[in-house]
Amino acid sequence: DPLLLERAEVCWNRSAHTAEFARSIARQQQLDEWFCHCAGLLHCLGDLALLRVLQEWQLAGGELDEVRITQVLRTFSAPYGSELRRRWRLPLELRELIAAAYQLGGGVYSREKLIVNVAAQMASLGADEDVTQIAQGKPARLLKIGVSQLNWWRGAPMIR
DSSP: OHHHHHHHHHHHHHHHHHHHHHHHHHHHTTSOHHHHHHHHHHTTHHHHHHHHHHHHHHHTTOOOOHHHHHHHHHHHHHHHHHHHHHHTTOOHHHHHHHHTTTOOOSSOOOHHHHHHHHHHHHHHSOTTOOSHHHHHSHHHHHHTOOHHHHHHHHHSOOOO
8 A cells, every 4th residue: 555655664764764873873972883773773663563564454455544544653653563572572771772762761861872862863854854953952962962963964875
């Protein structure tokens, strides 16, 4: 279905960009870049898995429209992705790092969590949007990342 394909492409691109931003930032911060990269790739797992379920449902005769797809993703993608990661027995540290893409929560933040959070924010920006708000946010400030670095990472070619 074209609606599902478009959504899947958006989710996959957001994951790929988050992973590459996280890897680049972690390398610059001299942290485990591949751990951050992995978290970036897996952070949209729930969305992608649900889109696959919706495709199967549609192939079985179910009807979908954009409103229904949006509603299902908003309601179920986060818990579905969390449950998949738990069932796959991913290490708790990796699951927590993936969760940092969405929110940091309270307490003390590891630099890796800050990196994944900034990377997810960068991947969610539109082409014409400014990085200043990200640079002024707490995660970027704690990592000492400014507008010029964010713009450089944004303009750097993505490794595929």
